[in-house]
Amino acid sequence: MNITNMTQHLPSPQPAWVVRFARVGLTAKGVIYCLVGALAFMAAFELGGGNQEAGKQDVFQLILRQPYGQALLALVALGMACYMAWRLIQAVKDTDHKGSDAKGLGTRIGYAFSGLVYGFFAFYAARLVIGSGSSSNQGEDSRQTLARELLAQPFGQWLAGAVALGLLWMGIYQFYRAFSGKYKKKIKETEIKPEVKGMLIRAGKAGYVARGVVWLVIGYMFLKAALEANSNEAGGSQRAFQFLENSSYGSYLLGIVALGLICYGVFMFVRAKYEVIQTQ
Template identity: 30%
Template sequence: MKKSKKKYIKYFPILGCISTGLIYTAIGVIAMLSLLRLKEGGASKNSLLAYVQDLTGGKIIIWAILLGMLCYIVWRIYESFHDPYHYGKGWKGLARRTGIGLSSLADAFIAYSALIVLLGSANYSEHGTPEQKREMTANMLDYGWGKWLVVGLGVLLTITAAVQLFYGITRGYRERLDIVRFSRRKKATIFFLGFTGYVARGVILGIIGFFFIKSGILSDPGYVVNTDKAFNFIGDHIGKVPFAIVAFGIICYGLFMFALGITYDLDNDPSDPNFSPRKS
């Protein structure tokens, strides 16, 4: 990538990481407050955006989040096609690049929600009810092929969840971090945030994907859940401790995204001592 091009595009992932960090840190905190019975629900992006909209200057914040998410989606698509991290054109490289593209699906949902709030096209609840998603699913189920579209969306979300888990466990994000000069303790902290965050995000996306599949198979939009109801599922059927662990993990994901935005390495530059070209 040429230096002039770098100068222009380097802000895309930075803005995206900061926007994503804000969203997920807030969702994790709200989930923790719900667990402690200090708040009634609201641990979803739609509920969070509905809450922010009512604040002074809330629309400006939402516009900033929307801009950041759009920048990040553009960057992720650019990564998939341009391959700045040298994954290659072998099956492993193509699989990783496809995973990068799929990971932007969750970011697209955030951007869509922000846009809908700004346009006033939806009345999101601040208490976490997934009525908008269920209404959307019901509309799709009205068509003969809609059932399979809902199932397909669920499968896509489930695959994205698996990619997130794999990404966190294998530290697939490390080539994006310019932390070669960081102390061992700082590196360990960032890796801990990345591992915990990606695993927690994968768990939540996996639950949402599962219920989309169930909703499609049974042709019942009532099974569709959002992040808030996914947390409720964990608390009601698995336990409060797993709920707290996943909520903590979502906060870690938000904090990791802040760290990633600050240290983002655009192309794993060969001049960087941390450079390691990939072969597939």
């Protein structure tokens, strides 16, 4: 028996800092989604004065207004930066072993895109902490900016339409993850207490369904912007919530989606504690 050959197949220790980045990032993401869901629910039923805005950037403003708000928001910004770093590591190092075929590259590009999005949120939150961000520069949603830039290019409507289809696909994929059970694939379910495991797993399913609804609405608005060559038709989560609220039975529909987003936030806490984090 060759001991040298055996040791070559033993797993090397996982870089602890990558695992910490992942868990801190998932926790921060959970906090953001719980607050977004809570604000959306309040907006749906006109609680708290009925003036609640429920986009992620509005959540940062809310945190900033709390006692010790700058310190709290700095922690959230750090968490978002950790999440960005983890996603980029997944994309570049292929720690989840997705491979380099078309499907694997698509997944890894999705990781990178997710990391960059949360990197933007981390940057925005950091700007608020140091005082260089303000409500005066929020007139245009980031997706409106993207739509405007795309529409200004040659074949701009086609480019914007392609992005819209990508957003719609993201919505459909959230439903697929929810109903296929893929959302819980990496969760160490045996470590969750039996009396709460079922509730937490169901919360994850509800969360991915709610997230799918929001992505589909965002994709629909972006597609409308492409078809009408009007970037003002595009929008992010805040505009999506307004769209839902203005539909038939809108308050109830938005309320259900809001509760689902809170469930998604709770499931991020479950992932932070029980997910198997691959680092190599």
